[in-house]
Amino acid sequence: MQVPEEIVHAAGLIPVVIWRGNEAVTWGHSHIPPYYCGIVRSFIDDAVRGKLGFMDGMIFHVRQCLLIMDIPLIIERHVKPEYMKLLYLPPVYPGEATRDFLISDLELFKKSLEEYTGNTITDDMLKSSIAVYNENRSLLERLYEIRRKKPQILTSAEVMKIVWAGMLMQKEDHNELLKELLPLMEAMTIEPTTKIKVIPIGCLCQIPPFDVLNMIEDLGMVIPDDDLYVGSRYFANKVNMNDNPIEALAERHLKKTPVCPTKGVWDVLWADDVEEMVKLNNASGVISIHVKFCPPHACYYPDFKSRMIEKGIPEILVQVEHEMLSMEGIKTRLQSFTESLGGE
Amino acid sequence: MGFAPTFIFAFAMGMKCHFMAGYSAYCGGIGAAAEVLQAAEMGGDLAESCSYHRLHMGMAEAVKRNIPINPDAILPIPDIMIAGRLCPEMAYYAEGLNRRLGVPVLPVEFPIVFDREDVPRIKKYFAAQIKETVIPTLEKVCGKPFDYDRMSEILTVLKKVVTVRNKCWEFFKEKPSYWTLWDYGVSIAPLFYMMGDPVGITYYEKLLKELQERKEKGIPAIGPEGEKYRLYWDGWLPWAFLGKFMRKLTPHAAVCLTGRYLWEFYPDPDMIDPEHPVETWINLYYDGKEPLAMEYAPKGALHEIGNLIEDYSLDGMIMFSSKTCRLWNISQLDVIDMLEKKYGVPGVIIEGDMIDPAMVSDSQIDTRLEALFELIDARRR
Structure with a gap:
């Protein structure tokens, strides 16, 4: 999250966004307490079980949250990738010092990749990679526009999988696949829905459990849009190309919206962002999906909720974990929420 | 308000300071922690959030909603919060209090340094924030030049x-x-x-x-x-x-x-x-x-x-x-x-x-x- 993949791409490497595995954490608990978020526990579990040996390099943004800081030493000890780099991308604080430091961090990142690959990353190469990524963002935006008009054209889990695939595969290939898919979606005729529209938000750095997304739809709601990381947050804000591509990437990092609690933004409110999204989609409510033991989201949540109440937007919290022990509690909450919105 | 690496600048300006862990230790010491944490839960805070964070939110909720808690646990509303971001939670509480009480925030990024080779440039960044942001902001709040x-x-x-x-x-x-x-x-x-x-x-x-x-x-x-x-x-x-x-x-x-x-x-x-x-x-x-x-x-x-x-x-x-x-x-x-x-x-x-x-x-x-x-x-x- 927040690592500018374009620099890795320009180095001729395939950037892959850290993922949460699909197995229960076992050996990992000898290295990380159970009161850490799913993605960190799952990734460390994969690391110590020897499942990450196929990766050539790893990059960690250690200022994203406290939990991610646990990973580097464990990776150094148990995976020993050929290339490893820690980034200190700063929060969006005012002043030139922050911007200068951010640019220096990105320059050093570029230099370290050059040293690893033995190839110089020219400005033109970086601009070319930015263009590929911007195209991907445009294509995903288009996908979301179509979905907004025809919310039932894909299930929410399918949309997540499309976005997620782009985080794991070569971007050029993803772009080609999207270019095949989008005209087909545009050509499809879907009957307008009368179902209740809801917006899921949260899961700030990982994919929500598909079961939860499916459950929302099974209960008679439809998801026309989202404010999820593996969703609209991932492709928000294109890089504004200028003469200096590193500075352009820095400017993207310094954008305050979509508001992310990890980025130190307090003068723009997340709830205002979400209110806009609710209006745009004519949605009836918001489902906050909080990954258990995600401190940035947990600390921000009470303020978000109180703003939702002030704005008169129905909202409910669903907490998810890597190992979902029971879906019944979530189902009960979502059923009640549906009924309160006038659903069956 | 502040945290260890920054509050000396407020002290130098003659400001009274409270800092995050200090207040929390104090609440623990006077036996007020449990009731202040309860007030935080009433405000919607999740039990898994940093308990230092929750203590501050609980105190703010108690003041806002007139929830009776040990009066010794109530702090005056500060003129400014220096949000030293050593761990990100140290910034979340200042941001939260800003959203709830409107107190101005003076943010300072203070990264934990993982490798020695990163020390010089992070030191330079911290120093630049002190000179560019911390001192001028305190001068503005106090209405006088910084007292070196x-x-x-x-x-x-x-x-x-x-x-x-x-x-x-x-x-x-x-x-x-x-x-x-x-x-x-x-x-x-x-x-x-x-x-x-x-x-x-x-x-x-x-x-x-x-x-x-x-x-x-x-x-x-x-x-x-x-x-x-x-x-x-x-x-x-x-x-x-x-x-x-x-x-x-x-x-x-x-x-x-x-x-x-x-x-x-x-x-x-x-x-x-x-x-x-x-x-x-x-x-x-x-x-x-x-x-x-x-x-x-x-x-x-x-x-x-x-x-x-x-x-x-x-x-x-x-x-x-x-x-x-x-x-x-x-x-x-x-x-x-x-x-x-x-x-x-x-x-x-x-x-x-x-x-x-x-x-x-x-x-x-x-x-x-x-x-x-x-x-x-x-x-x-």
């Missing part, structure tokens, strides 16, 4: 305070020890809340005298026979449970003597140069053989804890793992493993919380402590 002379005076006093305090520290090397880490923990307020006040020198001189007297009279910190287990304590002190832990350790003749957390506050008075107040303050965190800004990260921790094990003849390590604040937990299990292999000193994790009683389990603490003592005994045979 007062900062020099504060540092002159601090240097003396730390010099005397270090002589007290030396007593932790004695066998048996004449005081404990807990005693030091409850003696830390003069360093912060009285920063720049000569009364801090008097305080530590009295403490030093008491320690010398205990040594002369042969009165160890615990029990007539002194300690059986000399321990390292990692992480926050459990402010609301100091008595509980002491009651669990003492029957085993175990005593906690050192810890990274309390060690971080200016171990090297020679580095303090009052003639160059701003620069010396920044140097305190980023210069020296082992920069303090590295101490939070695993590599710095390994070095620092290793030194403490050797210098203080330690037998074991208690790694206090807070369930709601992970600042000191970073790679703690691997750190134990590496230290055990290098120094032959066993360690255990004790899960709990500095403040929240709902996160503290007696049986878990007892079991882990017993395991630690058995491990130490086995290695002595």
